[in-house]
């Protein structure tokens with residue numbers, strides 16, 4: 001199991017690029033690893049977390065609504 005984390009350390013998730021120098025930002029970091037410019041707020045882990053919750057809760061609410069009111 002530990003090799004999975006080792007792989008993640010070697011190949012960190014990089015979704016967004018720096019606006020200043022277009023260096024690929026390591027996901028979850030607050031600033032660019034190359035020029036230390038402030039990273040986009042979308043690169044924050046909390047955003048991904050909230051998005052994940054939203055995508056999980058929303059279809060569930062639709063399902064519940066359809067189950068109860070039909």
Ligand SMILES: [Zn+2]
Pocket residue numbers: 018019020021022023032033034035036037
């Ligand atoms: Zn940068």
